[in-house]
Every structure is written in C-alpha cells, then in structure tokens.
Amino acid sequence: MVLWHGPTPRVAMESSTSSGDIVALKMIVMMKQVPDAEEIFIDPVKYTLNRSQARGIINPSDENALEAALKIKEKEGGDITVISMGPPQAESAIIECMGRGADRGILITDRVFAAADTYATSLTLAAAVKKIGDFDIIFAGESTTDSGTGHVGPGVAEFLGIDQVTYTVDSRIESGMLTAERELEDGIEVVSTKPPVLVTVLINSNLPRRSRLRLKVDAIRKGVEKWDHDTLSLPVDWVGLKGSPTLVGALKIPEERKRESRPVKLEEIPALVDELVKKGIIKIGDDA
Amino acid sequence: MMVELINCVVPEHPEEYHDVFVYLEHKNGKLTRGSLEMLGKSEELAHKLNEKAVGVAVGKNLKEIAAEAESYGCDVFLGAEVTDFSGFSSVAYTEFITSFVEQYKPNIFLISGSREGRDLVSRIAIRARTGVAADCIELDVDVPNRLLIAWRPSFGDKTIDQILCKRHRPQMITSRPGSYKMPEKVENHKCEVTIKKVKMAKYAGDHKTIEFKQKDRLDLTSAKIIVSGGLGLGNASGFKLVKDLADSLGGQVGASRPVVDLGWIPYEHQVGQTGQTVRPKLYIAAGISGKIQHIVGMKASETIISINTDPEAPIVKFSDYFINADASKALPKLTEEIRKVKAGTPASSPG
Numbered sequence: 001m002v003l004w005h006g007p008t009p010r011v012a013m014e015s016s017t018s019s020g021d022i023v024a025l026k027m028i029v030m031m032k033q034v035p036d037a038e039e040i041f042i043d044p045v046k047y048t049l050n051r052s053q054a055r056g057i058i059n060p061s062d063e064n065a066l067e068a069a070l071k072i073k074e075k076e077g078g079d080i081t082v083i084s085m086g087p088p089q090a091e092s093a094i095i096e097c098m099g100r101g102a103d104r105g106i107l108i109t110d111r112v113f114a115a116a117d118t119y120a121t122s123l124t125l126a127a128a129v130k131k132i133g134d135f136d137i138i139f140a141g142e143s144t145t146d147s148g149t150g151h152v153g154p155g156v157a158e159f160l161g162i163d164q165v166t167y168t169v170d171s172r173i174e175s176g177m178l179t180a181e182r183e184l185e186d187g188i189e190v191v192s193t194k195p196p197v198l199v200t201v202l203i204n205s206n207l208p209r210r211s212r213l214r215l216k217v218d219a220i221r222k223g224v225e226k227w228d229h230d231t232l233s234l235p236v237d238w239v240g241l242k243g244s245p246t247l248v249g250a251l252k253i254p255e256e257r258k259r260e261s262r263p264v265k266l267e268e269i270p271a272l273v274d275e276l277v278k279k280g281i282i283k284i285g286d287d288a
Numbered sequence: 289m290m291v292e293l294i295n296c297v298v299p300e301h302p303e304e305y306h307d308v309f310v311y312l313e314h315k316n317g318k319l320t321r322g323s324l325e326m327l328g329k330s331e332e333l334a335h336k337l338n339e340k341a342v343g344v345a346v347g348k349n350l351k352e353i354a355a356e357a358e359s360y361g362c363d364v365f366l367g368a369e370v371t372d373f374s375g376f377s378s379v380a381y382t383e384f385i386t387s388f389v390e391q392y393k394p395n396i397f398l399i400s401g402s403r404e405g406r407d408l409v410s411r412i413a414i415r416a417r418t419g420v421a422a423d424c425i426e427l428d429v430d431v432p433n434r435l436l437i438a439w440r441p442s443f444g445d446k447t448i449d450q451i452l453c454k455r456h457r458p459q460m461i462t463s464r465p466g467s468y469k470m471p472e473k474v475e476n477h478k479c480e481v482t483i484k485k486v487k488m489a490k491y492a493g494d495h496k497t498i499e500f501k502q503k504d505r506l507d508l509t510s511a512k513i514i515v516s517g518g519l520g521l522g523n524a525s526g527f528k529l530v531k532d533l534a535d536s537l538g539g540q541v542g543a544s545r546p547v548v549d550l551g552w553i554p555y556e557h558q559v560g561q562t563g564q565t566v567r568p569k570l571y572i573a574a575g576i577s578g579k580i581q582h583i584v585g586m587k588a589s590e591t592i593i594s595i596n597t598d599p600e601a602p603i604v605k606f607s608d609y610f611i612n613a614d615a616s617k618a619l620p621k622l623t624e625e626i627r628k629v630k631a632g633t634p635a636s637s638p639g
C-alpha cells in the first residue's frame with residue numbers, strides 16, 4: 001500500500017532561512033491536453049465522441065496556470081515541472097509548455113488509466129506528485145473544457161493533505177507566503193497562505209506567452225519522461241475505469257417543450273415587435 | 289490531515305447510510321440561492337425515500353441560518369459554529385463537514401455548484417472515499433435500491449448522461465445555481481437543530497483572508513430579458529449590437545462560452561452548463577448554434593427568439609421565433625423597432 005505522509009513544508013524560501021541561502025521555488029503545473037472544441041466529431045449513431053479527429057490543445061485555463069507559474073519563476077527563480085495524464089499524443093502539449101519555459105515534463109500514460117473519473121484522476125496525479133517529491137506550489141487550471149468538473153485540482157490537494165486556493169486571477173510570493181486573489185460570485189477575496197499549496201487559476205486571468213523555438217528545441221532534446229502505473233506503484237484496480245466510483249448508466253436524448261420555431265424575415269421584424277408588445281412579452285413604458 | 293493515497297473503498301454496510309444531506313452555503317447571514325434550491329431538492333428526494341433532509345452549515349451566527357433553513361422545510365440542522373473565524377478555508381471547512389458525514393453516514397449528499405461548493409465537494413468526496421457527479425440538471429431516486437439517479441449533459445453534445453454511484457456512500461452531486469426552482473416556505477415546520485462550537489485555527493493553519501472586495505456580480509438568474517451573443521457575432525465589437533438591443537429592452541447581456549473564452553465579454557455573462565442557468569421571460573440568442581451545454585442553461589426561458597444564418601442550427605427548434613438573418617443586420621433592426629415602440633410610434637406603422 002502506498003502511504004503518503006505529505007510534503008514536509010520546505011523552510012527553504014528566502015524569508016524563512018536564517019543562513020541566507022536561497023533555495024529555488026519548486027513548482028508543478030498540472031496540464032491536460034483536450035480536444036479543440038471546434039473540431040470535435042460526434043458519431044451520430046453511437047453517440048460517442050470521436051476524439052481522434054479533434055486536434056489536441058492545452059486546456060485553456062491550464063495555459064493560464066502555466067503562465068502564473070512562469071511569472072513567479074521570473075521574479076523569484078525556481079523551476080517548473082509540467083505533469084499531464086493522458087494518451088501518448090499529449091507529449092506535444094508538454095513540449096509546448098517546456099517551450100514556454102517549463103523545465104521538466106512528465107507524461108503519465110498507461111492504458112489502465114483510461115476512463116478515470118475525478119477520484120481516480122486525482123489519485124493518479126497525487127501519486128505522481130508524491131514521486132516527484134518536494135514542491136512548494138502546484139498550479140492547476142480551474143476546469144477542463146472536456147469534462148469540466150473543476151474537481152481534479154482540489155482532489156489532488158486533498159490526497160496530498162495540503163492547502164488550496166481556488167479561482168485565482170493573480171498570485172505572488174511575499175515574504176515566503178503565497179498571496180492570491182480569488183474571484184468569487186460576489187467579489188474578490190485576497191488570501192495569504194504558506195506553501196505547500198495548490199492553486200487553481202481562472203481562464204483569461206493572464207495572457208499566456210508563446211513558446212520560443214530555442215526552448216522547444218531544448219525540450220525535444222531533453223525529452224518528456226513517461227510514467228505508468230508501475231512507476232507510480234499504483235495497483236491497476238485503483239486507477240482508470242476500475243478505480244472510478246461513478247459510472248455512466250443510461251443515455252437519453254433530452255425531451256423538450258415543443259416550440260413553434262416561427263420563421264421571421266428581416267422585413268417582418270416590425271410586425272414581430274408589434275406582436276411581442278401585444279402579447280405583453282415586451283412592455284412599453286417599462287423604463288430601462 | 290493527510291489522506292491515505294488509496295482507492296475508493298466500498299462500505300461493507302451501505303444500508304447503514306440514510307437521509308439526504310445538503311450543504312447550506314450562506315452569505316451575509318442568508319442562505320444563498322443555490323443552497324436553497326438544493327435544500328428544496330433534498331426535501332423532494334427525502335420525501336420519496338421516506339427519509340430526512342439534513343442541512344449542514346459552517347460559519348458564524350448559525351442560529352439564524354438554522355431558522356431560515358427550518359422555514360424552508362429542513363428536518364435536521366447540523367452546524368459547526370466557528371469561534372475563531374478567519375475567513376473561508378477549504379481545509380477547515382472540509383474537516384468540519386467531513387466530521388458530520390462520518391458521524392451521520394448520509395446516503396445522499398447534495399452541494400450547490402457555486403464556487404464555494406465546487407471548492408469543497410471534491411475534498412469531501414475524497415475524504416469520504418466516494419464519487420461526485422458534477423453539474424447535474426435532473427435528480428431522481430430509485431426508491432427500492434435507495435440509489436440516486438443523476439443526469440448531466442454529456443461532453444459529446446446532444447445526450448444527457450445518467451451518472452450513478454452504485455457502491456460508494458454518500459452519493460454526491462452538485463448542480464449549478466439556477467438549475468431548479470426555489471423551494472416554497474413551509475409553515476409550522478420543526479427542525480431539529482444541533483450546533484457545535486469548533487475552532488478553525490488548528491486546520492486552517494496559516495491560511496487567512498486578508499481582504500474582501502465586495503463587487504456585485506451580474507446576476508442573470510433573476511433577469512427578465514436577456515439578449516445573448518455567440519461566435520456568430522463575428523468579433524468582440526458585435527457585442528455592441530447585443531448591448532444596444534438589451535438596453536433598448538431594459539434587459540441584460542448573455543453570452544455563449546467560446547466568446548467568453550475568447551475574451552470578447554467577461555465570464556459573468558456566460559449562460560449554460562458552466563455558466564449561469566437562466567429563466568427570463570424573453571431570451572434572444574444571436575449567432576448561437578444551440579449546443580446542449582448552452583441549451584440547458586436557457587431552455588426554461590418563457591419565450592425564445594433566435595437569430596442565425598443557418599436554418600439548420602440546433603437552436604432553431606428551441607425557438608418560438610427564428611430570424612434567419614445575419615445578426616449584424618437583425619440586431620440593429622430589432623433595436624430600432626423597439627426604440628420606436630417605446631417612443632410611442634407603433635412598430636407596424638409604414639416606413
């Protein structure tokens with residue numbers, strides 16, 4: 001049985017060392033390659049998703065997560081490891097991340113990982129973080145565009161027993177503490193916490209940089225490490241479909257209230273507006 | 289607390305798990321709309337199962353929260369009153385909620401898919417070693433098997449998937465605020481209230497809220513009229529036309545997800561599975577194709593008008609009126625006519 005005793009808080013950051021030694025920040029970015037939404041092809045008969053036709057892209061908010069890590073690296077120094085669980089094709093997305101400035105790339109790939117729900121995905125990624133060892137901050141996207149639950153980041157934090165700061169639009173290091181702004185429904189919450197911590201980053205919260213050719217060439221030369229369930233010492237029935245508590249039962253085609261779909265031509269817009277007014281759908285004298 | 293990195297454990301005695309838990313999120317001393325909707329759902333499910341709806345809350349001044357929950361028909365209230373409150377902390381909240389789960393062993397656990405709910409649900413589920421179905425739009429129970437039947441839109445457009453958590457307990461789900469109707473108040477209902485005092489410092493550690501900058505976020509869920517734009521607007525400036533029409537109608541601006549992702553308009557305008565779920569009197573969709581993830585967020589609208597160049601677009605069959613035209617022409621035309629009507633000139637007058 002694998003037992004994770006949690007990361008020892010690294011007293012290594014500038015402010016907390018009395019000797020004045022500065023040990024670089026260690027950051028991990030969790031990135032998933034997702035199909036480009038525009039190119040998804042649905043099999044009309046079997047209702048299955050044909051992902052092979054869709055081009056893989058970095059999950060949009062993961063680009064913002066990487067950018068948030070790169071910004072901290074620029075200011076504070078340190079290194080960034082990108083981890084991704086997915087099929088072999090996801091390697092190209094990791095190379096792209098390294099081309100933007102990540103130092104190391106790890107692809108967690110194994111047939112037995114397929115069809116994992118968020119429990120099994122979080123378990124597998126947490127096992128990978130454990131294998132990496134020391135870290136200060138893990139960055140994740142807020143959610144993925146393909147399954148879109150936003151559960152994996154907090155799930156990994158829970159398995160590791162570390163703090164989390166979700167929905168961030170900004171994060172920085174101040175005197176050894178992580179300070180971040182969280183965007184909530186009713187305002188912005190500014191939070192401060194001590195690493196190790198997992199931070200989830202909102203889409204569009206920063207402008208992801210482009211990759212540099214030189215860095216990409218270096219990345220290809222360096223290569224992407226590949227880890228499977230053996231590397232992670234995870235039993236096969238803990239991962240993928242077998243390790244997933246939820247399952248998809250039946251499918252149904254949504255039944256909808258029948259609507260008339262009455263065609264209206266451009267020239268008929270005045271008549272339409274007239275009708276809406278008569279029906280009370282648009283009210284006159286209802287100021288702004 | 290460190291969680292052992294192990295697989296999901298199946299409880300030996302699932303029959304020991306009973307009742308329907310609901311997480312009661314509250315802000316400024318009031319239950320949030322999302323948690324009220326979930327409370328309503330938990331009562332509905334509990335009645336079918338002949339069980340109880342149990343509200344769980346963390347924070348300050350929980351007596352008031354319990355009273356509000358009672359007035360909406362909650363049967364049991366379990367509160368963790370934080371005596372050294374230092375702001376929201378996922379770790380501390382998870383700890384308190386989990387202690388209720390371990391003690392009580394609920395069969396079903398509903399959490400609103402608000403930001404706070406989504407922050408917590410996954411940690412609670414992993415601690416309880418169970419699964420979660422996120423963003424469900426329909427809930428039911430298989431009474432003999434006490435199984436929660438949750439439905440969520442599939443990734444591949446067009447179908448709705450049934451998500452089951454057959455062997456693990458509790459069976460957990462989230463639904464976005466706006467997914468269900470608000471529950472009715474219940475007269476003379478008695479709720480059994482237990483509030484325990486807890487301290488968060490031990491769990492929250494160095495995690496502190498330094499500042500909260502209140503900002504009223506656009507609430508589309510209570511809007512009467514919404515005009516939404518999608519990729520068919522062509523570019524960000526297309527939203528000017530959408531805004532003009534919305535203004536002329538005294539309505540709000542909505543959007544599909546890709547235009548939010550492109551940065552044409554902020555996320556607070558997004559309608560759909562991962563945005564807001566709206567039910568206005570009038571919904572106008574311009575340049576939106578009508579993929580299921582958008583439809584689930586607006587199909588409860590009373591009247592729907594769509595504007596699209598493609599007569600085959602899926603949105604058409606969800607519309608009461610379909611304007612088969614370029615949005616850049618139809619939007620200004622609508623605005624112009626509405627302004628005329630509001631100014632007192634009959635719309636159908638010649639000219």
Ligand SMILES: Cc1cc2nc3c(=O)[nH]c(=O)nc-3n(C[C@H](O)[C@H](O)[C@H](O)COP(=O)(O)OP(=O)(O)OC[C@H]3O[C@@H](n4cnc5c(N)ncnc54)[C@H](O)[C@@H]3O)c2cc1C
Pocket residue numbers: 037144145146147148443517518519520521522543544545546547558559560561562563564574575576577578579580581582585595596597598601613614615616
């Ligand atoms: C997990 C998940 C969650 C999602 N959540 C959401 C969500 O919350 N909300 C959401 O909206 N989407 C969501 N989506 C995305 C959804 O699947 C669709 O991709 C999206 O709704 C499409 O947006 P659209 O209609 O603007 O773009 P498109 O599908 O590209 O449609 C554009 C439409 O504009 C029409 N058009 C083109 N030119 C013109 C013109 N000049 N005038 C008028 N019409 C024109 C086209 O005919 C077309 O019908 C989600 C997807 C996933 C996988």
Ligand SMILES: Nc1ncnc2c1ncn2[C@@H]1O[C@H](COP(=O)(O)O)[C@@H](O)[C@H]1O
Pocket residue numbers: 030031032059061062065083084085086118121125139140141142143144145147148149150151152153
């Ligand atoms: N397979 C994966 N590999 C690496 N990171 C992932 C994976 N799945 C999810 N994540 C991370 O978790 C975040 C939330 O994902 P999700 O819960 O699927 O919406 C993503 O933005 C990623 O940062």
